[in-house]
Amino acid sequence: MQYDPIWDKFHEECGVLGIFDKELDIPRYVYWGLFALQHRGQESGGIALTDGTNIHTYRGMGLISTVFENGVPDNEGGHIGIGHVRYSTTGSNNPRNIQPLAVYTSMGEIALAHNGNLTNTRELRDMLENAGQTFQTTMDSEIIVNLISRSRKPTVEERIIDSVKEIDGAYSLVLMTKEKMYGARDPHGFRPLCIGRTATGGYVLASETCALDALGAAFVRDVKPGEFIEIGENGLKSVLFTHAARKQVCSFEYIYFARPDSSIDGQDVYQARLNMGREMWNETRYEADLVISVPDSGTTAAIGYAMASGIPFNHGLIKNRYMGRTFIKPNQKQRELAVRMKLNVVRSVVGGKRIVMVDDSIVRGTTSGIICKLLREAGAKEVYMCVSAPPVKYSCFYGIDTSVRKELIAADLNVEEIRKYIGVDKLHFISFDGLARAMPAVPKEDMCLACFNNDYPTAVPANEEGEKYALEGNC
Numbered sequence: 001m002q003y004d005p006i007w008d009k010f011h012e013e014c015g016v017l018g019i020f021d022k023e024l025d026i027p028r029y030v031y032w033g034l035f036a037l038q039h040r041g042q043e044s045g046g047i048a049l050t051d052g053t054n055i056h057t058y059r060g061m062g063l064i065s066t067v068f069e070n071g072v073p074d075n076e077g078g079h080i081g082i083g084h085v086r087y088s089t090t091g092s093n094n095p096r097n098i099q100p101l102a103v104y105t106s107m108g109e110i111a112l113a114h115n116g117n118l119t120n121t122r123e124l125r126d127m128l129e130n131a132g133q134t135f136q137t138t139m140d141s142e143i144i145v146n147l148i149s150r151s152r153k154p155t156v157e158e159r160i161i162d163s164v165k166e167i168d169g170a171y172s173l174v175l176m177t178k179e180k181m182y183g184a185r186d187p188h189g190f191r192p193l194c195i196g197r198t199a200t201g202g203y204v205l206a207s208e209t210c211a212l213d214a215l216g217a218a219f220v221r222d223v224k225p226g227e228f229i230e231i232g233e234n235g236l237k238s239v240l241f242t243h244a245a246r247k248q249v250c251s252f253e254y255i256y257f258a259r260p261d262s263s264i265d266g267q268d269v270y271q272a273r274l275n276m277g278r279e280m281w282n283e284t285r286y287e288a289d290l291v292i293s294v295p296d297s298g299t300t301a302a303i304g305y306a307m308a309s310g311i312p313f314n315h316g317l318i319k320n321r322y323m324g325r326t327f328i329k330p331n332q333k334q335r336e337l338a339v340r341m342k343l344n345v346v347r348s349v350v351g352g353k354r355i356v357m358v359d360d361s362i363v364r365g366t367t368s369g370i371i372c373k374l375l376r377e378a379g380a381k382e383v384y385m386c387v388s389a390p391p392v393k394y395s396c397f398y399g400i401d402t403s404v405r406k407e408l409i410a411a412d413l414n415v416e417e418i419r420k421y422i423g424v425d426k427l428h429f430i431s432f433d434g435l436a437r438a439m440p441a442v443p444k445e446d447m448c449l450a451c452f453n454n455d456y457p458t459a460v461p462a463n464e465e466g467e468k469y470a471l472e473g474n475c
Contacts, residue, residue: 013191013257013399014099015040016113017211018082018174020181020231021202026081027072029215034064034083036214037207039259040115041087048083048100048111050178051076055109059098079202080181082174084113097137105149107156110177112148114141115207116170116191117399119460124166143167160184161228161241168458170250170398172223174205180232181205187245188457189225190398190448192253192264195236196220203231208262222265248448248457252400254439255389256297256360267441270300275438276388276430277304277358284428285309286384289353292316294360294371295343301388302358309356316350316357317343317371339370351379361389362418362429365409369422376423384426390452391415391429397460398448 015037019029030047045067046059060067064085075081084099102111118124118140125135125143133146147163148156160175160182170190175182183205185193196204196217204217212219223229225247230237249265250257260270280301291313293302306313323342355375362368372383391410405411409418419427432452436444450456 013040013117014087014113014115015085015207015211016082016115016172016174016193016205017084017207018080018113018176018181018183018205019198019202019215020080020204021198021200022079023200024079024198024202026075026078030081030083031064031068031072033204033206033211033215034085036211036259037085038064040207040257041085043087044095044098045085046083046098046100047072047081048102048113048176049073049075049081050078050176052078052178055102055111055176055178057100057102057111059095059100061095061098078178080176080178082111082113082176082181094138097139099139099141101137101139101141101145103145103149105159107159108177110145110148110156110175112141112145113174114139114144115172115193115399116186117397118143118167118171119169119397119458120167121169122461144171144173156180157182157228157230161239164228164241172207180230182231183223183229184241185223185225185227187226187242188248188448189265190248190250192249192258192262193223194219194221194264195223195229203236205229205231208258208264210259210262213261219263246457247446249442249446250398250400251435251439251447251449252361252389252451254442255435257400260300265442265446267439272439273300273388274304274307275440276435277301277306277386278308279434279438280358280386280388280428280430281305281308283431283434284384284386284426286356286386286426287354288356288382288384290314290316290350291356291358292350293358295319298357298359298388301360301386302356305356305358305386311356314346314349316346316355316375318346319343335366336370336373339367340374343371343374345374345378347378350375352381354382354384355380356384356386357424358386358388360387361392362387362409362422363392364407365418365422368424372423382425383423385419385422385424385428387427387429388435389430390432390435390449391418392451394451394454396451397456397458398450400451 017033045064048057100111100113121140151159151162153159172191172193173184196212226242254272291306293299
């Protein structure tokens with residue numbers, strides 16, 4: 001898996017977007033929508049458009065602004081477009097893996113954008129290859145379009161439904177032909193997908209509601225787990241393609257991944273993070289002089305902690321927003337230098353104070369230890385750390401780039417051992433009950449907590465030693 005050893009963080013999955021509208025400048029609106037979803041993936045991006053006769057794809061490596069630095073393409077009269085921003089979970093930053101994917105089938109062209117990770121990739125790929133199917137990418141997403149292509153159902157809609165019934169794991173899909181746009185969400189609802197209505201009577205499908213806001217579209221509702229959406233000349237049609245399954249919305253969408261101005265399955269993300277901070281105060285009651293965050297993902301929870309406790313919040317760490325990710329494998333000295341380049345301590349803020357530092361998660365613990373060292377060098381009297389996720393002990397197979405389990409610090413160390421390793425005076429991870437209370441709109445039983453408690457809602461692959469692992473995935 002790709003892993004950034006400098007910035008010890010889980011990485012975003014992917015973002016998908018689709019627009020069906022006869023009045024809008026589709027290429028530019030898809031571009032703007034992807035801009036709003038850029039936080040979900042910065043590795044590559046692309047747009048698929050139809051001119052009414054053919055589907056054209058425009059894709060490239062890097063940020064959306066880089067991919068289309070010479071301008072967005074003309075739509076040539078088309079009224080459908082889909083888009084994708086990508087971060088691959090398993091390391092193939094090959095240009096061939098950029099989405100959307102477009103293929104020719106016996107029923108015409110179809111393009112697909114996928115957020116998630118399939119768990120029966122190996123079985124399906126082996127089956128398709130044994131049947132003579134060739135692959136152009138290493139993504140599980142290509143399996144989906146191949147299943148659609150080989151289906152013998154009489155309509156495109158039935159072929160898509162036929163295909164998604166064969167795949168397991170996490171997927172939010174946006175698809176298009178030259179005439180219609182489609183969406184689908186897996187039966188567990190791991191990854192978000194919502195529906196919006198444009199001011200000109202069209203429709204938007206998007207990973208997050210923040211994209212609807214950016215486009216001036218009104219939120220209609222979230223796509224239900226196990227729901228298939230068809231959007232065409234006659235409006236929106238919906239069908240549930242599978243029996244009800246155990247709903248399992250990814251808890252990390254609320255903790256870290258989603259933009260705080262989004263709402264997912266009825267839960268406002270910003271309020272959830274504020275509540276996480278309040279819950280951590282109720283669980284710790286630390287006596288301190290100052291609350292700070294590890295920017296930016298820990299900031300909202302830190303504000304919640306400060307509001308609940310009455311301890312003032314201030315910006316004790318300043319983030320250099322112009323330093324990108326790096327995939328070098330540095331020694332400890334190089335890693336510390338890189339963290340210093342990305343974060344700097346405001347000495348006048350932290351000097352002589354007892355600090356509560358709030359972050360969203362601890363993966364390996366390497367960066368947390370360096371930040372604690374920087375705070376002490378700047379004169380912090382004591383450092384107490386609060387984490388708005390429980391200890392991450394197990395790998396994710398549903399679209400998050402976690403380290404392999406042996407690299408997760410909480411897989412082998414308890415909380416006290418982690419505290420000593422990173423060098424803080426006190427360490428607290430939010431409890432499962434506290435996390436559930438922070439998200440009142442999402443019942444605890446509807447959250448996927450597998451990376452915390454090993455309770456995987458689907459079967460996951462195993463290697464020869466019996467250890468669970470993820471195959472080459474999409475995002």
